[in-house]
Amino acid sequence: MSHLNSAQLKELEHTLHEEKKDLERHFSVEEEDQGDLSESLTDSTGELSSYDNHPADMGTETFERGRDLAVDEKLSSELEQVNAALSKIDKGEYGVCEVCGKDIPFERLQALPYTPYCIDDTPEKNISDDRPVEEQVMTPPPSGAGEGRQEREGRFDDADAWESVEEYGTSNSPAMAAKRDVKDYNEGM
Structure with missing residues (x-):
């Protein structure tokens, strides 16, 4: 932590505390507004039955719930990282890359104060790591599917x-x- 002076460290710690406060506010407001996202869809919508609803209404509710869960998962992960960064400040280990042990530049910490990695050692996010399980059983479309669309354009519309x-x-x-x-x-x- 020797590369950060006390003013820089104080600024970063203040930023982390503000971010933590914002994240905790998100979760407290969400609990008041929406209740528990783990309850059933029928309970959360306040409907006695889903039979009388149009399928599109239930589709919208399902989409909204999935989006809310994804946002909560991301923000929860961010809150964990903020707490870990604050803990590192208390231990005197803040601002050091977990992989190589080099100092993380102040500018990077200003941009992303909870990062435990320097730019060179930031883990790559591979999109295919978080693919839906359904893709494991899906078969690819037959070869040539959709290739003739442009050739038939304008024939019969x-x-x-x-x-x-x-x-x-x-x-x-x-x-x-x-x-x-x-x-x-x-x-x-």
Whole structure:
């Protein structure tokens, strides 16, 4: 911790305490507003039954809950990192990379005060590490799927479909025709 002077350390510690306060406020406000995210979806929505709801309503509720859980998981992890950084300050170990043992530059700590790594030793986040379990049993699409889309463009589109159907007339009766005194269904068009 010798590379940080007392003013720098005080600034970083203040930033960490403010961030911790914000994160804890998020969790306390969420508990008051939404209750427990571990309760059932039916209980959390206040519905007696989900049978009378449109499937899209339940889909929206499910999406919102999944998003809330993902945000909570990320913020919870961030809170753990902030607490670990504050603990390192108390022990006099703050600002040192956990991998190589070198000092973490003050500018990096200003940007990310709870980081335990220098830039060179920051672990790579591999997106494929957190893939959904369903992908393990999914089969890839057949080769060439979707390749011919552009080749068939313009051959038969929605406008062509309307023109094809239009030749059969409309469902309007002669009484509904725009022209007066129409006797035949096809005359009113």
